[in-house]
Amino acid sequence: MTAAHAAQLIVDRVSVRYPGTAHAALHDVSLTIQPESLVVALGPSGCGKTTLLNLVAGFIKPTSGHITLDGQPVDGPGAERGVVFQDDALLPWLNVLDNVAFGLQLRGLDRREREVRARQVLQQVDLQGYAGRRVWELSGGMRQRVGLARALAADPRVLLMDEPFGALDAFIREQMQELLLRIWRETGKRILLITHDIEEAVFLATDLVLMSPGPGRIVERLSLDFGQRYAAGESARSIKSDPQFIATREHVLARVFAHRQPHTSGA
Amino acid sequence: MSAELTLGEHDFAAPERVQDEAPQSRRPLPIGVLTILGVLALWWGITATGLIQPLFLPSPQAVLAKLWLVSTKGYMDATLWQHLGASGLRIVTALLAAVLLAVPVGVAIGLSRVARGVLDPLIELYRPIPPLAYLPLVVIWFGIGELSKVLLIYLAIFAPIAIATATGVRNVDQTRIRAALSFGATRWQLIRHVILPSALPDILTGIRIGLGTGWSTLVAAELVAATRGLGFMVQSAAQFLVTDVVVLGILVIALIAFALELGLRALQRRLIPWQGRA
Ligand SMILES: Nc1ncnc2c1ncn2[C@@H]1O[C@H](COP(=O)(O)OP(=O)(O)OP(=O)(O)O)[C@@H](O)[C@H]1O
Numbered sequence: 258m259t260a261a262h263a264a265q266l267i268v269d270r271v272s273v274r275y276p277g278t279a280h281a282a283l284h285d286v287s288l289t290i291q292p293e294s295l296v297v298a299l300g301p302s303g304c305g306k307t308t309l310l311n312l313v314a315g316f317i318k319p320t321s322g323h324i325t326l327d328g329q330p331v332d333g334p335g336a337e338r339g340v341v342f343q344d345d346a347l348l349p350w351l352n353v354l355d356n357v358a359f360g361l362q363l364r365g366l367d368r369r370e371r372e373v374r375a376r377q378v379l380q381q382v383d384l385q386g387y388a389g390r391r392v393w394e395l396s397g398g399m400r401q402r403v404g405l406a407r408a409l410a411a412d413p414r415v416l417l418m419d420e421p422f423g424a425l426d427a428f429i430r431e432q433m434q435e436l437l438l439r440i441w442r443e444t445g446k447r448i449l450l451i452t453h454d455i456e457e458a459v460f461l462a463t464d465l466v467l468m469s470p471g472p473g474r475i476v477e478r479l480s481l482d483f484g485q486r487y488a489a490g491e492s493a494r495s496i497k498s499d500p501q502f503i504a505t506r507e508h509v510l511a512r513v514f515a516h517r518q519p520h521t522s523g524a
Numbered sequence: 525m526s527a528e529l530t531l532g533e534h535d536f537a538a539p540e541r542v543q544d545e546a547p548q549s550r551r552p553l554p555i556g557v558l559t560i561l562g563v564l565a566l567w568w569g570i571t572a573t574g575l576i577q578p579l580f581l582p583s584p585q586a587v588l589a590k591l592w593l594v595s596t597k598g599y600m601d602a603t604l605w606q607h608l609g610a611s612g613l614r615i616v617t618a619l620l621a622a623v624l625l626a627v628p629v630g631v632a633i634g635l636s637r638v639a640r641g642v643l644d645p646l647i648e649l650y651r652p653i654p655p656l657a658y659l660p661l662v663v664i665w666f667g668i669g670e671l672s673k674v675l676l677i678y679l680a681i682f683a684p685i686a687i688a689t690a691t692g693v694r695n696v697d698q699t700r701i702r703a704a705l706s707f708g709a710t711r712w713q714l715i716r717h718v719i720l721p722s723a724l725p726d727i728l729t730g731i732r733i734g735l736g737t738g739w740s741t742l743v744a745a746e747l748v749a750a751t752r753g754l755g756f757m758v759q760s761a762a763q764f765l766v767t768d769v770v771v772l773g774i775l776v777i778a779l780i781a782f783a784l785e786l787g788l789r790a791l792q793r794r795l796i797p798w799q800g801r802a
């Protein structure tokens with residue numbers, strides 16, 4: 258079943274230029290997402306992070322370049338790529354369970370089957386007691402977990418997340434990061450996550466991609482293992498107070514600022 | 525129940541507070557009810573002085589007595605309930621036909637540039653014309669039967685629903701569409717599971733507005749050789765200067781309109797409990 262040689266998501270020299278804009282939103286971006294990796298794209302506002310994610314999701318098409326998932330060209334949105342949105346994008350007329358089962362409903366599964374699966378995923382995100390609740394009665398963190406569960410329920414091959422925790426307060430955000438790492442370990446899904454939170458990026462990423470605007474491009478790649486250490490059982494506190502973690506965070510911070518300087522006058 | 529009678533309660537978060545409030549009997553009367561009571565008292569007071577002849581303004585008691593008479597014995601060969609039933613049937617038929625056609629048309633206008641280009645001008649062209657202006661044409665084309673009356677009301681209801689639906693469809697949250705697309709939704713699934721539910725608040729608003737205009741078109745529609753209906757009742761009573769039946773008819777028409785409005789608001793709250801919260 259698994260064609261190991263092709264089992265990766267490849268973004269190959271992709272450029273995007275929105276009509277009527279001076280700079281390309283993305284210029285010559287290449288990226289490979291290996292099995293079991295958690296790729297985090299980090300960069301200042303306007304560097305093309307969302308554009309990159311929308312490309313991989315299939316919501317927009319590249320001006321040039323190719324994207325393939327496990328050897329298949331990406332040509333439009335598809336169920337093998339699950340998306341978690343920043344503003345949850347849940348459907349308020351459905352309760353929590355039906356929201357989670359939404360992808361399975363579209364796929365044509367009968368009610369019993371999809372509810373069994375949805376309950377299972379709700380348990381994974383610690384929301385087992387909330388199946389019958391209205392989504393607009395939930396807190397922001399819970400809604401994000403429902404959004405994550407909805408994407409997971411369809412069992413995608415890649416999980417795409419655009420600033421999924423950006424709107425949450427610091428405490429809830431840390432909880433969500435830990436939850437995400439736990440799910441990543443349990444499911445072994447490939448994840449592409451977008452953020453502009455440096456600590457979040459360093460903590461989660463196996464592969465950290467630093468991006469810079471004008472035109473949007475990748476300026477640095479780092480391989481990290483803090484997320485793997487958390488998944489292996491080390492506590493988040495001890496990882497984040499590790500001098501190595503702090504040094505990495507400072508390095509990334511410096512790089513982000515270094516790449517931002519030349520453009521501050523233009524912005 | 526009493527809270528449902530105020531038109532203005534929409535502006536407040538009333539449903540949230542109902543639970544921790546004192547028992548209903550101790551709640552003060554809503555202002556709307558007081559206004560109506562005030563008007564009734566004024567009406568009674570003016571007629572009680574005897575300065576105004578009943579031909580111009582019958583007393584509330586006279587109208588009430590007429591209500592009894594018309595509901596039991598009838599007026600113009602039909603009881604009040606039969607008049608009401610005839611009008612009700614017309615507006616319900618027109619409403620059903622309008623919803624069945626206007627919602628798909630609205631969706632098409634909202635989704636397709638071609639459909640908008642073709643249909644939008646047509647709707648915008650006929651919509652501002654008062655129904656009475658094209659009534660003669662409808663009669664010439666479709667005769668003086670039931671069809672013409674229903675068609676006239678139908679036309680009045682159709683435009684608001686189609687326009688509101690199109691607005692709702694155009695304003696659907698794009699990330700919800702993308703969420704559905706990312707699960708591989710087909711175009712039909714997108715309409716059925718995302719676009720229509722998203723547009724439901726606007727569709728219901730369109731129905732509310734449409735029913736309002738439709739109901740007021742009713743009287744005009746029933747000028748066309750009707751033998752039953754509230755509009756017909758008022759019209760023929762006016763010809764014979766039976767002022768109390770005229771007033772009675774007007775009051776019943778107003779009450780029905782009010783009940784429709786409240787009913788649709790309740791429906792809106794029930795079907796769209798997340799409105800303003802999500
Ligand atoms: N639909 C669009 N039309 C035209 N220009 C666009 C469009 N979407 C994005 N852009 C431009 O492309 C560039 C990259 O935008 P993008 O949304 O990908 O940035 P981002 O890194 O996600 O920023 P943020 O952190 O603020 O979300 C920006 O300069 C933006 O103005």
Ligand SMILES: [Mg+2]
Nearest residue numbers: 306307308419
């Ligand atoms: Mg963005």
